[in-house]
Amino acid sequence: MQDIVGNLHLHTIASDGTGTYDEVASAAARAGLDFIMYTDHNTWTDGVEGWYYDPDTGRDILRLMGQEVNDPNLEPEHNHLLCHFVSSDLNGVAADPQKLIDTAMARGGLCFLAHPLERPGYDRASQIYPWLSWEVAGYTGIELWNAMSDTKWNLRTFPRALLGAYLPQRGLSAPFPEALAKWDELLATGQKVVAIGNSDAHAMSFSWGPLTRTVYPYEHLFRAVNTHLLLADSLAFEVDQARLQIYNALQLGHCFVSYDLIVSPKGFTFTGRSGSEQAIMGDTLSLQSEAVLRVASPYPARLRLLKDGQLLMETTGQELEWQTVEPGVYRVEAYRQFWGQQRGWVFTNPIYVVKQ
Ligand SMILES: [Zn+2]
Ligand SMILES: [Zn+2]
Numbered sequence: 001m002q003d004i005v006g007n008l009h010l011h012t013i014a015s016d017g018t019g020t021y022d023e024v025a026s027a028a029a030r031a032g033l034d035f036i037m038y039t040d041h042n043t044w045t046d047g048v049e050g051w052y053y054d055p056d057t058g059r060d061i062l063r064l065m066g067q068e069v070n071d072p073n074l075e076p077e078h079n080h081l082l083c084h085f086v087s088s089d090l091n092g093v094a095a096d097p098q099k100l101i102d103t104a105m106a107r108g109g110l111c112f113l114a115h116p117l118e119r120p121g122y123d124r125a126s127q128i129y130p131w132l133s134w135e136v137a138g139y140t141g142i143e144l145w146n147a148m149s150d151t152k153w154n155l156r157t158f159p160r161a162l163l164g165a166y167l168p169q170r171g172l173s174a175p176f177p178e179a180l181a182k183w184d185e186l187l188a189t190g191q192k193v194v195a196i197g198n199s200d201a202h203a204m205s206f207s208w209g210p211l212t213r214t215v216y217p218y219e220h221l222f223r224a225v226n227t228h229l230l231l232a233d234s235l236a237f238e239v240d241q242a243r244l245q246i247y248n249a250l251q252l253g254h255c256f257v258s259y260d261l262i263v264s265p266k267g268f269t270f271t272g273r274s275g276s277e278q279a280i281m282g283d284t285l286s287l288q289s290e291a292v293l294r295v296a297s298p299y300p301a302r303l304r305l306l307k308d309g310q311l312l313m314e315t316t317g318q319e320l321e322w323q324t325v326e327p328g329v330y331r332v333e334a335y336r337q338f339w340g341q342q343r344g345w346v347f348t349n350p351i352y353v354v355k356q
Pocket of ligand 1: 068080114115129
C-alpha cells in the first residue's frame with residue numbers, strides 16, 4: 001500500500017485565514033504533505049484544483065477544493081460541516097443540516113462533522129462551535145482530532161497561551177476523550193463512521209502589548225495533525241484520477257489520523273485476516289472461525305487495541321497481534337512521549353469484524 005499524507009480542513013484569505021491559495025500550498029509542500037483540501041467558510045472557488053509546483057522545495061502538491069459550510073444566521077454558529085468534492089455552492093441549504101448532508105452527498109461529495117466536540121479556550125477563543133444536530137444521518141464521518149480545538153483548550157489561560165505561542169509543540173495532546181467516546185457511540189449503532197484529523201489552519205496573529213506573534217503558522221500546523229490515506233497505487237499524475245483515489249480512500253475509511261510532528265507514522269498498519277479474507281483499516285472482515293488482527297508501527301509506541309470502545313490489549317513496542325472469534329468494531333490508538341507528556345500519535349479507522 002502507498003501511504004500519502006494530507007490536510008483536509010484549512011482556511012485561506014478566501015475566508016478567515018491569512019494565507020493565499022499559493023502561500024498555503026507552499027507551506028504544505030515545505031511540511032512534506034502530498035495533498036491539501038481548501039475548506040474556506042461557505043465559499044467555493046473554481047479553477048484552483050490541480051498540481052501545484054512549489055519552487056522553494058521543488059515539490060508538487062495536489063490541491064483540491066472543498067468547503068466548510070454552516071448556517072451564518074445561527075448564534076453561535078455551531079454545526080460546521082466539511083463538504084469535500086462538491087463543486088458547487090451549498091449555501092442555499094446551509095440552514096438545514098440534514099438537507100445539507102443529503103445535498104452534498106447527492107452531488108458526489110463526502111461530508112465530515114467538523115470539530116464536533118469543543119472546549120472553550122482563552123479570551124477570544126472562549127467561544128465554541130460544536131456539532132449539536134446529532135439526529136442527522138448519511139454523512140461520511142467525523143473530524144476526530146481538530147488541531148485548532150485542541151490548541152484552544154491547551155492554551156486556555158494567559159500563561160498557557162503565552163507559553164504555547166512560543167512552544168507550539170505543547171499545544172496539542174490528543175483527540176478529546178469525549179470525541180473518542182462519541183465516535184465509539186456512533187460506531188455502536190452499526191454505521192461506518194470514518195474519522196479524519198486536520199489542522200483547521202488559519203495562521204492568525206495575536207498581540208500581547210508590544211508582542212505580536214503569528215500563533216501556529218501554516219507550515220507548523222501542516223506538520224501536526226493530518227490524515228494519512230492508504231492507496232493501492234501511487235497517486236496518479238492525472239488530476240481526475242488522483243482526485244478519485246483520494247475520494248475512494250476517504251469514503252472507505254482507508255485512513256488514519258496522526259500527529260506527525262512527534263515522528264512520521266508513515267508505514268503504520270492495522271490489518272486483519274480471517275481464512276482467505278484480508279482487511280485493512282476501514283474494511284469489513286467476515287469472520288470465518290477466527291480472525292487475526294495485526295498492528296505494525298514504524299516506531300515504538302504505546303499501542304492500544306479497542307473493541308466496541310473497550311480496551312482489549314495494550315502494549316509498548318512496534319507490534320501487536322490479537323486473535324478473536326468475536327465480531328465487533330476494532331480500532332487502534334498509539335501514543336508516544338513528546339515534550340514531557342504522552343501525546344496521541346496515531347488513531348486508525350476500524351476494522352469491522354462481522355459474522356459470515
Ligand atoms: Zn469550523
Ligand atoms: Zn475551519
